[in-house]
Amino acid sequence: MTPERDPPFRPMAVLLPLRPREPEPLPRVTTRHGLLFVTAVLLIATVAHAQAPDAPAAAPAAEALTQAPATALTVIIKWLPLLMKGFLFNILISVLAMALGTVAGLMLGLAQISQHRWLRQFAWVTTQFFRNAPWLVLLFFAMFMIPYQFTVFGYVIPFPDWVKAIIGFGLPVMANVAELLRGAIRSIPNGQWEAAESLAFSRNKTLWLIILPQCVKRMLPPWMNLYSLITMATVMANLVGVSEMLTLTAEVHAAEGGRPELLAPLYGFAMLCFFIYCWPIDRATQYLERRFHVKT
Incomplete structure (x- = not known):
């Protein structure tokens, strides 16, 4: 009998641990996108200018020059101070709506994590109501529910429309900031609360000295994104009689005879102003998201 031979050694396949896949980066707005946007606005203005009515052919040259309508660029330059005044408004x-909403939202967010049950429930209901209500409805609510003037000790204090617009825009900011704060606090690992408790920190000291400073990094990028949304939403104030840029744009168009070829350049200029203002904020938000990247 021949001796049995051992089978040849074959190494077994070893399953390596799965390497976590990093999420693919989201597309970012770059300088090229900004140039494409500006080019599109200029193209729209050029097309609108090409559609302008020509001067009568039978009129003399001098009379045709005097009766020729002003170009879109000339109209924008002519009314530029007024339009920029509306944009600054x-x-x-x-800015004021964001400041008011942020202060109120921080208090509302802290109330959502309160140890008092009735305060938590009230804060939660308030946050969900104003967070899910249409912004335009809240704006109308502030305009028509708040009195136009207050009488204090015999003195009449007027309450202009633009102040009520600030309150109307501050309500959704308050609800969203409250939700941002609540989410940021919940994202802090529970071990930090337990470590602070083992060091004899009270709940308030733990919250103000340990938890809230870490929430700043988590809240700042979405807070800046919320400010961009509020800035672009301020054009809705023209629906309630506030003389902002869109209202002044309509008045400029009416002052120029309501020429249809001026609609696209004038409103395109307003859109360009908001883009130039909000685009750097978006770039800064993306930078802070990468800079303050935290792992929970």
């Missing part, structure tokens, strides 16, 4: 409304 949009920025003022957005």
